[in-house]
Amino acid sequence: MGHYSTLRTHVEEEVLTITLHRPERRNALNPEMIQELTHALEAAEHSHIGAVVLTGAGTAFCAGLDLDHLQTLHARTMEEHRVDSENIARVLRTLYDLSKPTIAAVNGAAIAGGMGLATVCDFTFAVPEAKFGYTEVKIGFIPAIVSAFLVRQVGDKVARDLLLSGRLFKADEAHQLGLVNRVVSEQDLMPEARQLAQCLTKNSPEAMRATKRLLNQYTKERLDIELEAAISANVNARATEDFKEGIRAFLEKRKPEWPSKKITV
Numbered sequence: 001m002g003h004y005s006t007l008r009t010h011v012e013e014e015v016l017t018i019t020l021h022r023p024e025r026r027n028a029l030n031p032e033m034i035q036e037l038t039h040a041l042e043a044a045e046h047s048h049i050g051a052v053v054l055t056g057a058g059t060a061f062c063a064g065l066d067l068d069h070l071q072t073l074h075a076r077t078m079e080e081h082r083v084d085s086e087n088i089a090r091v092l093r094t095l096y097d098l099s100k101p102t103i104a105a106v107n108g109a110a111i112a113g114g115m116g117l118a119t120v121c122d123f124t125f126a127v128p129e130a131k132f133g134y135t136e137v138k139i140g141f142i143p144a145i146v147s148a149f150l151v152r153q154v155g156d157k158v159a160r161d162l163l164l165s166g167r168l169f170k171a172d173e174a175h176q177l178g179l180v181n182r183v184v185s186e187q188d189l190m191p192e193a194r195q196l197a198q199c200l201t202k203n204s205p206e207a208m209r210a211t212k213r214l215l216n217q218y219t220k221e222r223l224d225i226e227l228e229a230a231i232s233a234n235v236n237a238r239a240t241e242d243f244k245e246g247i248r249a250f251l252e253k254r255k256p257e258w259p260s261k262k263i264t265v
Contacts, residue, residue: 023058062114140246
């Protein structure tokens with residue numbers, strides 16, 4: 001499937017396993033990983049692969065955007081912000097639209113964009129200790145792109161709870177909310193994910209492609225509009241003083257002092 005710096009890929013019996021492989025950074029997303037994951041998924045689309053399993057190396061699934069990448073955002077132009085946002089939307093949409101069935105094997109924390117990757121898969125398995133959360137508001141950012149998918153999965157009320165609070169929650173609650181299909185022990189996670197993948201490869205590939213295409217057609221037009229609005233919102237959020245302060249506070253390990261809280265008379 002090609003050589004990647006931030007991923008490991010393995011094919012066995014028509015099942016492609018993609019492992020996010022930046023364990024020293026808790027598999028946080030940087031531009032290179034986003035580009036490589038998009039490429040790996042697009043290659044799988046046009047291959048003999050029958051199913052895809054997505055997991056993470058080490059103790060985390062994916063901790064969201066990488067801190068080093070966040071540090072550079074304040075120095076970027078609006079056009080660079082837009083390209084960056086479009087790339088994030090593209091990898092999530094590619095995973096969501098993939099004609100092959102996809103399974104997320106969540107081996108640890110899946111935060112912000114990492115939670116997006118975990119939950120847009122067709123199936124999501126998670127270990128009991130896995131933590132989930134859309135924590136963007138805690139650093140003055142907005143979970144714009146992931147929100148377009150989340151509202152479809154859990155409805156408006158639950159989405160508001162998760163996105164506005166930015167709270168972390170365990171796999172059991174994610175299962176109750178319908179974001180996780182099955183909670184399994186650490187030792188059973190990959191065997192069960194692979195077993196499901198192998199069962200899926202025994203189904204008609206054309207029937208599964210047609211089923212996914214039909215399901216996606218129900219929401220395609222609306223999702224196109226929502227993702228375009230989300231990309232614009234994502235770009236605008238990066239220019240706010242609250243976001244700049246949120247990043248500074250995060251790096252300095254202190255509580256943020258939100259500029260938008262200051263009242264001018």
